[in-house]
Amino acid sequence: MQVQCTWTFPQMRFRHSTSTFLSLSKHLSESFSVRIGSGRGRSCGYPSFVPTMSTVSTEKDTVSTPSESIQKTPQPLQDVAELGVSLVLLLLPSRESSMGNRVAKRLEKFKTTIFTQMSNLAIKHGAINLGQGFPNFDGPEFVKEAAIQAINDGKNQYARGYGVPELNNAIAERFKKDTGLSVDPEKEITVTSGCTEAIAATILGLINPGDEVILFAPFYDSYEATLSMAGANVKCVTLRPPDFAVPINELKSAISKNTRAVLINTPHNPTGKMFTREELNVIASLCIENDVLVFTDEVYDKLAFEMDHISMASLPGMFERTVTMNSLGKTFSLTGWKIGWAIAPPHLTWGVRQAHAFLTFATSTPMQWATSVALRAPDSYYEELKRDYMTKKAILVEGLEAVGFKVFPSSGTYFVVVDHTPFGLENDIAFCEYLIEEVGVVAIPTSVFYLNPEDGKNLVRFTFCKDEETLKAAVKRMKEKLMRK
């Protein structure tokens, strides 16, 4: 009996060649020479900070998540030392026995508790949730059926690390259709556990500690956190209402030969802005001039309502320096399946794959098969998707305007941001709390999407990825209870 060999895992990728052995060994021997000089009694300077970690939930939590405590004080270790051990301890490096300083420094930047607070409040008040960025309706039957088929056909074991070939091919075909670019599915596409992982793998695979990376604020919360994991030096260019246009002069002074990469999310969460061709051209020329990479998060590309979506990779000179990321979840309302991908030239793909191999190693097999079916959906699927979302958007936007919000134009995604200040609350968090408690509707305060929260205090984000009844009910509540102060 002959079984197809799909030798795919990291455990196969041994550093066998002598040259690599030497470089590895050098790395090891450096660390050992440090060690030999030290020994017991050497004090190690662990920081004495105690991070105030909270159990985090992001906007992705379902309403049914049980309440989690916000702050946790670390429990000191109960070192029950016998005499002999306590003598040894005297000789040991002075290290706090508390668990507080065992947690890595990189977590200092992980701060999102706001979604937890909002979720808890929402449950408590039975509020209609227009905060969470995922649908309350399900994905299309034909995609679900494909996953079921795959499970029943026994496609339940490790997939090839960088993707099931069928899916890589389907992604390449779709990309060609969308951008006109031909990519090699074997060398230029990596499948990941959602676009979130594509971002993590791209950043960890391509960014060195100390590298400068430019973000546009407001930004999806995982960007900053992942960049801090990679030790990057983050620079922010802020997009401002009413049109959230890219401030060209600011960008020009931000990008320099020291910049390693720029991260672009278009269509943009939370504002719904879509980067125009002019903006992308300017960014492109700056990147070419300064030899900068571009990482694009395009998960909402099929929810482009007011203009056509443009992929940076399709601009002249840009494919060779761009990682284009996307996913199944938003287009097919299956956000929990976690199928995403990164498209990049081979030398960049290689970095993404290295990191990916150690982050998750392989992606859910049956869902990959289903995604290959999904991506071959006819044009009618995408047209209907847009029509549905545009109807939903109209319901929400008309409602918000009638209630008295200043609604900023959103060209894409399923989000709109609004200025809440007509209602007289002090900032976005206070407004959202009021909205939950007094009106029974959830929105997300946008200050969490900024490096400097002050920049977002006048804005809150609503989503319309909910069924029409839910949207209408929310609008009704706001009309009834949200009085313009």
Next chain:
Amino acid sequence: MEEKLSTVAKSFTPSPIQELSHLAQRCSAINLAEGFPDFPAPAHIKTAAVSAINSDFNQYRHVQGLCDHLALMAKKMHGLDVNPLTDIAICCGQTEAFAAAVFAIIDRGDEVVLFDPSYETYEGCITMAGGIPVFVALDPPHWTLDPNKLLQSVTGRTKAIVLNSPQNPTGKVFSNDELETIAGVCRTWNCLAITDEVYEHITFENEKHISLASFSGMQERTIITSSLSKTFSVTGWRVGWAIAPALIASAIRNIHVKITDSAPAPFQEAALTALRSPPEYFESLRRDYESKRDYIVKLLAGIGFKIEFKPQGSIFLFAEIPESCLLSDVEYVKELIKQAGVVAVPGRGFFHTNLTMKKISQEDFSYQERYIRFAFCKSDTTLAAAAQKLGELSEATGCLKLHPSDT
């Protein structure tokens, strides 16, 4: 554009072992290399997944019931009191749980002790987080832990010890004494421990998997990682978890949320069903794997292998090449593919050169090129076919007759 890669990514190179992989594919070899089953996953679990998809459990999800059940199992199996609300993070496989754990606790320059031979991913992960892997060689042929070797490798910079038991590639189940040694070091040096317990339900004879966390003073400093994959033959579903003291579990969840945000939702639901499988499921899992182990031991013994160490757990057998055969592990596997149409994994990739130990101890490390890892998580048909193919190549003496070929 080469300079655009991060330093860490550049240090990883694709391996010549990949050539063997391609060769195996070209020869359509019988695959005793890969650590995943070629038999179907249990029906009741697949049904649960299908049902979850149909019931619209398809959006981002945290399934608290899964945590509840994991806490129950930790109590039942190891006597651990785990708070399901705060001490557990559900991740995309044990791989991600481990990665998140490493990122949660390892700072640049932190040393992490590992036991050699070891599954390769740990090292890469630690390096990616800026940590320094430090390898402690287990002693062949039984892969015993020499406490002195461990003590010599621990320093003031040691942040954590990684323990995989039952172990890939050797199939070793760390003994109570060895676990106590490791626990003692952790307590004394105030290190953390990260365990990989994915083979926890696959142990043989009277071996019982004991979690390091169950030792005195260990639960508060141990991160347990495991998954559905090996226990339920669904390596492609990517549902795993980390169990740790609340503060660390919280940190792991934070990281996980930034890496992938959520494990696949329908499979989290199915995991509930899986974990509720009756005791008979786990017993038959052990029995089946034990008989597969016995089969492959016999099969290899029949072609000249002297199996010094029979796996006590896991789905792997780590066999030393017969003395009479002078080929290296890579050469042997190459011939195995070409002449016998069977593929296994050369063992050298599981070993890591520990230069200082070499200098100090003058020990002979040449054994590192003499081991081959065979996976026996294969259907009886596959194993029988392998036996047949290998049998065809046996000489009258019963030893595998391999001639180094020209190409």
